[in-house]
Amino acid sequence: MNMQHDAKPHRRRNPLTGEWLLLSPQRTQRPWQGKVEDGTVRLRPEHDEGCYLCPGNTRMQGQVNPDYPYTYVFDNDFSALNDCAKYWKCDEDGLFQSESSDGTCRVICFSRRHDLTLAEMDHLALTKVVEVWKSQTAELEQKYRWVQVFENKGEIMGCSNPHPHGQIWASDFIPQEPAKEEKCQAEYLQQYGRNLLLTYIEKELEKDERIVAVNEQWVCLVPYWAIWPFETLLVPRRHTLRMSGIDAAQRDGLAAIMKELLVRYDNLFNTSFPYSMGWHGAPMGDGDSDHWQLHAHYYPPLLRSADIKKFMVGYEMLGCPQRDILPEQAAEMIRSQSLIHYKQLKE
Template structure:
């Protein structure tokens, strides 16, 4: 394992990452945060996502028993936004952007997280993700569907009830556009970037966190965040609808195992942002695209120490002290039950 400062290339984005393993010996260990790990009730009368409760916009959440999806009461994007040509031909340029924002409740129970749900219950979440990708992606002006979850107040989640979001965009977002370009460039050589990458990871077996018959969770070689993970299907698939029933069960299993390991790491409900990057819905086949999910957790060395992207990382490039190999070994060593 390298101990000297070095750079690693993020093959998915084309960005470089600075790795500085020797800095783990420095006195400052990160921002200290207050630990809040309260026990939540199964039902909270003040939670607008619990069944039967009124939401901030006046709508009432129905008495649902499985997953529940609705249009966000305060969306960042609106489908009725009028189309318009780009404005400005100099340094100031803007253009309209249509979209649809939805909220998905994973469970009617207020006290659960993905790691605390059964594989069967998570499978229903996976099926709902699949359905929404198909429904939203079939709209003629939607070019991309992002499925994601912000877990924990540290990651900006406004409600602890288990839920995620789905945003459909008229145009490709920045991260997806960069990943698309890198995968297209690599595919010009006749191969899939993430298929080849996964084969290397499985052979090295240094950064694998957990795996099953259909999916692998690993700390990517180019990880920015201390305990970042990448979830990949073993088969070459571009989107959730490509999976059969067994593969969807495998996905539910790997999601439960990854999130349970996170919660064991520092003994708290682990905060993260997680999102699925699937092929664009612009009508092109995008055979180069390989389905994957990113987990970006902010905790650094304990439940009270958080990593921030500041200074050099904002102005130059990402930098990390704990190597991806060390992070993977720690996550791999944790029990799942």
């Protein structure tokens, strides 16, 4: 890293999307008199009788959850996608275009316990989560082109229920974010003859400036082009197209490195660290997918503390994304955190 250049305003390009962002490290000292979130950590019971995701409870439309021991998956009661009886498409002068969408949405309860997050679960429980990600992806990709596994954690990220859970939305179309990655990864392979993300993580391991955690199977880092202050990228170290294709060693390695990342996230500001995360793997189709590499994006909104968040407004909405803290600084801040959860240190 050229510290002389990177200490000044500059741009960086995201090779996965082809988009640019502005970095302004000189703005880290600006005073903050804006919106302050409620960063209070609230204690929750192991089982909440009013929670529609807890075992044995009744959901909004009358379905009763089984007494599940680990994970539980069900069709979303308020699905954003559903089966389309017949495909249709409209186009009026290239100005008014629309088409049908076919898909399904599911909810994944990560644990029977209402009071845990992924950061607080043990290794076995985390492997159960990875296994359900794998099995659900394998099932849904038989019918749909795109399977989006994701988690919104925390009220600040719009999570409507504090019970540990994620979602899967599967569709007959490729959404715009993975569509950008499809194009850029294919172009990189054609131009350089190498897989983009595998080459990238090899270079990052050599530089060792933005690595957060690493094991034999996975690499976790703050990407060179990160937009969110403590954004991270999680990538398998060998060529892997989709979540459905990971083996037992990758499953165990993923559970271990997720634990490291999420504990460090929580320890950063001694709070249950909010984020939106999701998996991107090769879409289903007839073409060659060798240009793809499975990966997960973590997008946490916090900026300086548990109660100050980063807003994507103004210039970010009208121009391009902008960040103040350098990715290299953010990586060091995360990496330096203890692997013992702050709640355990208080016991």
